[in-house]
Amino acid sequence: MAVGPVTIARPAPVEGRPVTLRGLLEREGVFSWLMLAPGILFLLAFVAYPFFYGIYLSLLERRVATPGIFVGLANFRTLAHDAVFWQVTGNTFKYVALTTVFKLTGGLGMALVMNQHFRGKNLVRAALLLPFIVPTALSTVAWMWILDPTFSIVNWLLVHGGVITSGYSWLGNASLAMWSLIVVNTWRGMPFYGITLLAGLQTISPDLYEAAAIDGATTAQRFLYVTLPVIKPVLIIVTMFSVIFTFGDFQLIYALTHGGPANATHVFSTWAFDIGMSAGLLGMGAAVALAMLPALAVLIVGLTIYLRRE
Amino acid sequence: MTTRREFLTVSLAATSAALAPRLAGAAGKATTKTLTTVRESSFIKAFDDFFVKTLAPEYEKLTGIKVGYEAVSVGGMLTRLTTMAETKSGPEITGTGLNWPYLFDNVLVDVSDVAGEVGKKLGGWHEIVQDVVVVNKKWKAIPWGNIGQLEVYRTDWFKEVGVTKFPETWEDLLAAGRLLKKKGHPFGFEIGHGFGDNHGWMYPLLWSYGGREVDKDGKTVLIDSSETAKAVDFCRKFYQETMFEDVLGWTDVNNNKAFLGEQISCTNNASSILVVAKRDFPEIGKVTDHALNPQGPKGRYHLLNAQSLALLSYAPDQAAAKAFLRWLYDDKQMSRWLAAGDAYYAPFLHGYDNHPMWQPEPRYMPFKESLKTSRPHTWPGPQGTAASESVAKYVLVDMFAKACRGDSTKDVIATAAAQLKQIYKAK
Numbered sequence: 150m151a152v153g154p155v156t157i158a159r160p161a162p163v164e165g166r167p168v169t170l171r172g173l174l175e176r177e178g179v180f181s182w183l184m185l186a187p188g189i190l191f192l193l194a195f196v197a198y199p200f201f202y203g204i205y206l207s208l209l210e211r212r213v214a215t216p217g218i219f220v221g222l223a224n225f226r227t228l229a230h231d232a233v234f235w236q237v238t239g240n241t242f243k244y245v246a247l248t249t250v251f252k253l254t255g256g257l258g259m260a261l262v263m264n265q266h267f268r269g270k271n272l273v274r275a276a277l278l279l280p281f282i283v284p285t286a287l288s289t290v291a292w293m294w295i296l297d298p299t300f301s302i303v304n305w306l307l308v309h310g311g312v313i314t315s316g317y318s319w320l321g322n323a324s325l326a327m328w329s330l331i332v333v334n335t336w337r338g339m340p341f342y343g344i345t346l347l348a349g350l351q352t353i354s355p356d357l358y359e360a361a362a363i364d365g366a367t368t369a370q371r372f373l374y375v376t377l378p379v380i381k382p383v384l385i386i387v388t389m390f391s392v393i394f395t396f397g398d399f400q401l402i403y404a405l406t407h408g409g410p411a412n413a414t415h416v417f418s419t420w421a422f423d424i425g426m427s428a429g430l431l432g433m434g435a436a437v438a439l440a441m442l443p444a445l446a447v448l449i450v451g452l453t454i455y456l457r458r459e
Numbered sequence: 460m461t462t463r464r465e466f467l468t469v470s471l472a473a474t475s476a477a478l479a480p481r482l483a484g485a486a487g488k489a490t491t492k493t494l495t496t497v498r499e500s501s502f503i504k505a506f507d508d509f510f511v512k513t514l515a516p517e518y519e520k521l522t523g524i525k526v527g528y529e530a531v532s533v534g535g536m537l538t539r540l541t542t543m544a545e546t547k548s549g550p551e552i553t554g555t556g557l558n559w560p561y562l563f564d565n566v567l568v569d570v571s572d573v574a575g576e577v578g579k580k581l582g583g584w585h586e587i588v589q590d591v592v593v594v595n596k597k598w599k600a601i602p603w604g605n606i607g608q609l610e611v612y613r614t615d616w617f618k619e620v621g622v623t624k625f626p627e628t629w630e631d632l633l634a635a636g637r638l639l640k641k642k643g644h645p646f647g648f649e650i651g652h653g654f655g656d657n658h659g660w661m662y663p664l665l666w667s668y669g670g671r672e673v674d675k676d677g678k679t680v681l682i683d684s685s686e687t688a689k690a691v692d693f694c695r696k697f698y699q700e701t702m703f704e705d706v707l708g709w710t711d712v713n714n715n716k717a718f719l720g721e722q723i724s725c726t727n728n729a730s731s732i733l734v735v736a737k738r739d740f741p742e743i744g745k746v747t748d749h750a751l752n753p754q755g756p757k758g759r760y761h762l763l764n765a766q767s768l769a770l771l772s773y774a775p776d777q778a779a780a781k782a783f784l785r786w787l788y789d790d791k792q793m794s795r796w797l798a799a800g801d802a803y804y805a806p807f808l809h810g811y812d813n814h815p816m817w818q819p820e821p822r823y824m825p826f827k828e829s830l831k832t833s834r835p836h837t838w839p840g841p842q843g844t845a846a847s848e849s850v851a852k853y854v855l856v857d858m859f860a861k862a863c864r865g866d867s868t869k870d871v872i873a874t875a876a877a878q879l880k881q882i883y884k885a886k
Contacts, residue, residue: 212562212844213541213544213545213562213563214541214544214545214562214563214564214565214566215565227881230881231878231881232874232877232878233852233878293712297713297716298703298704298705299705299717299720299722300716300720318703318704318705318707318708320651320705320708320709321651321703321704321705321706321707321708321709322704322707322708323707323864326708406651406652406708406710407651407652407653407710408652408853409651409652409707409708409710409853409860410650410651410652410707410708410860410864411707411857411860411861411864412853412857423851423852424848424851424852426537426538426541427537427847427850427851428844428847428848428850428851428852429541429562429844429847429848430844430848431545
């Protein structure tokens with residue numbers, strides 16, 4: 150005998166019978182909206198409102214503590230003619246692209262290792278999560294010391310190991326400063342990839358690997374034709390989240406270089422903060438922050454479409 | 460056990476008690492019982508402590524008004540003030556620095572009456588400070604002192620290379636720096652994106668060579684000049700021959716750390732290095748001294764950073780807040796407060812030119828002398844949002860920084876000129 154799905158929803162109240170609060174709460178439609186309401190209200194207040202207010206601000210010439218004047222897209226036109234804006238755009242894309250690649254490959258490797266059985270596995274898993282758990286402001290202070298030319302442990306090791314004769318200027322040299330930030334961001338963000346991908350790996354049935362082994366698949370083939378296809382959706386979701394967070398990265402860069410030397414490490418978020426808060430140009434600051442929106446939108450829409458097709 | 464009725468009675472009573480002052484305030488019947496000031500926390504802890512532990516209790520005893528103090532970490536005050544101005548809520552009295560009275564003109568109360576009285580009683584105000592606190596002929600903030608940016612150097616290492624008196628000119632400082640770098644004691648002047656120690660020597664350097672960002676009219680960009688080129692050329696040489704690459708990425712903490720870590724022999728900073736050295740590194744403290752910025756072909760300059768208190772227009776009882784400012788800036792209070800600050804703040808009142816606060820430590824005296832030649836950022840241009848934009852975008856700092864890393868003088872000046880023309884909407 151076929152068994153149909155059990156509905157937990159109460160039937161709609163019979164006409165004429167009084168509607169009680171309890172009866173109303175028992176209705177699935179009402180209850181589910183009630184459960185969703187706090188989340189929706191939170192999102193409206195702290196995400197939707199600032200977002201739309203940001204768009205509105207970007208269309209104004211709005212200096213701090215003064216009423217704004219509607220200027221349409223003038224702020225964006227000004228930015229388009231500003232060489233620093235294009236430098237900041239380049240820096241942001243370089244920073245996001247490279248850190249994403251490193252975090253993705255490193256995180257995948259980390260997850261594959263953590264998925265093996267070895268002694269002290271739990272301890273290693275906890276230790277690998279540390280960079281993600283420690284507050285960024287604190288870990289950045291540690292990195293300030295690590296990258297300090299004089300007190301740097303990296304320089305000390307390189308010099309005493311005979312690799313170099315004098316220490317590198319990790320934050321003073323324009324190229325090295327960007328690479329230093331990429332390394333620190335990768336260090337901080339890799340555990341997020343690692344732990345999420347590990348969760349994905351643990352959903353793979355051992356039967357699949359056994360079947361592949363019987364068919365004579367090598368380790369690389371098992372990874373390419375079993376592991377990767379199964380964790381692909383998780384991989385895409387985690388990459389999407391990471392790209393969004395990295396685009397908005399602020400604390401790390403602000404604390405380590407403040408966008409210097411000579412704007413070599415300024416990204417959208419740090420530049421927007423300087424323009425909005427330090428210069429008091431709230432409209433222009435909002436325009437800079439919004440400049441990252443098209444790229445993010447394309448990425449999110451593209452990845453979502455891809456996921457749905459899959 | 461508490462019954463529901465008892466719980467409700469207690470809750471209602473507590474709520475009523477909590478809301479009573481607000482409701483009475485809204486009806487305009489309450490007398491002010493509290494005032495709050497917000498300031499960037501002072502580098503001199505005793506200065507803040509004196510306010511909290513001595514001045515505030517004294518005022519409460521005198522008037523019944525409790526004065527609170529909210530400390531904001533160094534570098535964070537502008538963000539806090541922006542939030543207060545935008546939300547029109549927060550402390551009634553705020554600390555200001557640089558050109559902020561211009562930025563927040565719309566939300567600051569005219570305190571010309573208080574400033575006038577204070578000036579009359581205490582020998583008059585230094586003229587230069589009015590450039591940053593008097594907006595459209597109205598005092599929008601009342602200064603208590605300047606945080607000067609001067610040369611901080613190691614006397615023992617300078618003596619080692621035969622320099623017994625701090626060099627008078629930039630060229631002489633360069634010559635001394637060459638010798639010191641050879642001896643393993645390079646200079647370390649911040650050229651990165653900090654908020655004070657970079658501008659602290661770069662604007663004075665530009666001005667001392669005759670260069671200017673913009674003219675008084677705020678419309679004529681002057682940066683593209685032979686004077687600027689000379690300053691840029693000097694800066695490149697100064698960096699290459701006396702410093703090391705890392706200074707290009709330094710923020711404000713780095714030079715303090717490097718000086719106290721005995722890595723550099725000279726930098727530009729406030730007196731905080733000596734303060735910390737005397738407290739934590741007494742041996743370094745003994746061989747550390749201050750000097751005025753060197754002269755260039757067109758004079759000697761310093762950067763103005765007037766620390767002031769201002770009154771927010773949303774304050775519910777402005778009269779009470781003004782009365783507090785009047786009391787605070789009275790000699791009986793202000794004199795003791797400044798003394799607690801260990802001469803970290805150079806007062807702008809002529810009545811304090813020979814204040815006893817200068818006696819205990821003669822090495823702070825150059826900070827007093829520097830007031831005569833101090834100018835605000837972007838001087839002689841007008842102090843306003845364009846000036847803030849230029850500073851926030853590090854136009855001048857990056858011009859020098861790019862030259863130091865090897866870009867041509869012509870290119871770096873052209874870039875700065877283009878940026879300034881956009882900022883000042885000049886043709």
